[in-house]
Amino acid sequence: MRHAILTIAVGxxxxxxxxxxxxxxxxxxxxxxxxxxxxxxxxxxxxxNPHSWIHIDVTGDNGEVTNWAIEGGTPNTxxxxxxxxxxxPPGVEVIVDGYRAIxxxxxANGRDITLTDGRKIFIGGSSPGAPTQ
Amino acid sequence: xxxxxVQMHCRRIACLLAMGIAATLTxxxxxxxxxxxxxxxxxxxxxxxxxxxxxxxxxxxTPLERPADLADKEFFTEEEARAWEDERLREMNMDRRDGTAxxxxxRAYNDFWWDRGNSVVSTLRTSLVIDPPDGRIPLxxxxxxxxxxxxxxxxxxRYDGPEDRPLAERCILLGSGGAPMVPTFYNNNxxxxxxxxxxVLVNEMIHDARIVPLTPRSGLxxxxxxxxxxxxxxxxxxxxxxxxxxxxxxxxxxxxxxNLHLTERFxxxxxxxxxxxxxxxxxxxxxxxxxxxxxxxxxxxxxxxYACHEGNEALAGVxxxxxxxxxxxxxEEDR
Numbered sequence: 001m002r003h004a005i006l007t008i009a010v011g012x013x014x015x016x017x018x019x020x021x022x023x024x025x026x027x028x029x030x031x032x033x034x035x036x037x038x039x040x041x042x043x044x045x046x047x048x049n050p051h052s053w054i055h056i057d058v059t060g061d062n063g064e065v066t067n068w069a070i071e072g073g074t075p076n077t078x079x080x081x082x083x084x085x086x087x088x089p090p091g092v093e094v095i096v097d098g099y100r101a102i103x104x105x106x107x108a109n110g111r112d113i114t115l116t117d118g119r120k121i122f123i124g125g126s127s128p129g130a131p132t133q
Numbered sequence: 134x135x136x137x138x139v140q141m142h143c144r145r146i147a148c149l150l151a152m153g154i155a156a157t158l159t160x161x162x163x164x165x166x167x168x169x170x171x172x173x174x175x176x177x178x179x180x181x182x183x184x185x186x187x188x189x190x191x192x193x194x195t196p197l198e199r200p201a202d203l204a205d206k207e208f209f210t211e212e213e214a215r216a217w218e219d220e221r222l223r224e225m226n227m228d229r230r231d232g233t234a235x236x237x238x239x240r241a242y243n244d245f246w247w248d249r250g251n252s253v254v255s256t257l258r259t260s261l262v263i264d265p266p267d268g269r270i271p272l273x274x275x276x277x278x279x280x281x282x283x284x285x286x287x288x289x290x291r292y293d294g295p296e297d298r299p300l301a302e303r304c305i306l307l308g309s310g311g312a313p314m315v316p317t318f319y320n321n322n323x324x325x326x327x328x329x330x331x332x333v334l335v336n337e338m339i340h341d342a343r344i345v346p347l348t349p350r351s352g353l354x355x356x357x358x359x360x361x362x363x364x365x366x367x368x369x370x371x372x373x374x375x376x377x378x379x380x381x382x383x384x385x386x387x388x389x390x391x392n393l394h395l396t397e398r399f400x401x402x403x404x405x406x407x408x409x410x411x412x413x414x415x416x417x418x419x420x421x422x423x424x425x426x427x428x429x430x431x432x433x434x435x436x437x438x439y440a441c442h443e444g445n446e447a448l449a450g451v452x453x454x455x456x457x458x459x460x461x462x463x464x465e466e467d468r
Binding site: 026027028029030031032033035046048049050051052053071072073074075076077078079080081099101102103104105107109110111112113120 | 228230233234235237238239240243245246247248292304319320337434435437438439440441443444445446447450451453454455456457458
């Protein structure tokens with residue numbers, strides 16, 4: 001039996017300089033003061049534009065299950081790299097390190113998504129050590 | 134799902150990720166650097182024009198302007214290019230966790246989701262700007278528009294409603310798709326279609342289609358202004374030239390907006406290469422015209438949809454974040 005955990009750490013961190021240019025301002029949607037770690041079971045993967053969403057069921061210490069939505073990037077990049085809707089099927093357990101939405105809803109950005117054995121998923125591209133084109 | 138099933142799926146993910154890495158290997162810019170085939174001739178359409186059709190990529194990490202530390206260097210050597218790429222890819226890497234919390238949030242998701250390309254342009258130029266010769270955007274006229282990418286409408290500092298937000302957040306325009314087209318974080322692909330009297334440029338970023346007539350027409354009235362401008366195409370020998378004016382004043386490229394006269398040139402240079410150049414001419418903003426060059430390479434993959442509006446939950450999230458911050462500030466004030 002898997003025991004999912006939910007940890008929210010709130011720190012008095014200062015806002016940094018300009019954000020990376022992207023479809024939208026991440027710092028306007030997610031709170032740098034609310035780093036979060038979620039461990040849960042994938043329930044649905046939405047490969048939609050402009051941003052994909054991975055939904056996971058997280059069981060709190062009191063046994064209550066909450067469905068969280070984790071924001072990703074455009075699915076087009078994933079399709080080109082061979083990832084499909086079935087690549088992360090319901091039932092897989094993942095650990096998400098990210099930041100919670102400012103409005104307090106059960107949404108977060110997924111800075112790192114890892115499998116429970118420690119392997120990172122959705123990592124590559126221009127990461128150091130990744131093959132160049 | 135049982136643990137063995139999970140392991141199987143996990144292996145499948147790893148396999149697919151490995152396949153993904155292999156897929157990126159199928160589109161090497163190095164290919165574009167191979168010397169031109171002396172026997173290659175421009176393929177032509179039935180009416181004798183150069184064949185430009187297909188899916189072309191403009192992904193590159195070459196900067197728009199030449200970095201200051203490369204001021205006297207117009208071209209890299211191969212060795213310099215590889216070293217510069219390594220350094221730049223390390224800087225841009227979204228998986229690094231060495232910044233502030235705000236930087237960490239802005240890095241948003243792993244590098245896997247980004248598709249900027251991993252290489253400099255095949256010509257090994259140190260900047261996309263080729264004129265002025267110093268590779269830098271020329272000086273602006275005093276009082277001209279500020280530099281910018283995403284447009285003038287919605288400068289991003291207010292959150293009262295969707296109209297306050299930048300064009301990209303509203304899925305109206307993501308400037309990289311054109312016009313002109315410039316490399317960005319993903320979706321750097323354009324598909325060209327040709328008939329005897331029209332060319333259509335469908336951009337993967339926000340799936341805008343520019344329909345360019347090749348037969349001369351009378352221009353639009355001055356007061357008709359368009360997000361993508363009004364384009365007229367013609368052939369200059371084997372080069373397709375597209376001139377675009379009548380942009381509206383709510384979008385811009387590097388500050389050039391309603392007075393921009395954009396000239397784009399497309400020239401086949403090889404079986405899998407198409408040279409793209411554009412000139413920005415806006416005397417109300419810049420002291421002189423300037424020109425960008427990007428060698429496009431054929432993308433043998435598919436064009437994918439980018440239905441930005443359909444799934445744009447982020448805009449609601451941004452506005453909800455602003456309301457939450459206002460409520461927190463009001464609560465703080467009441468104490």
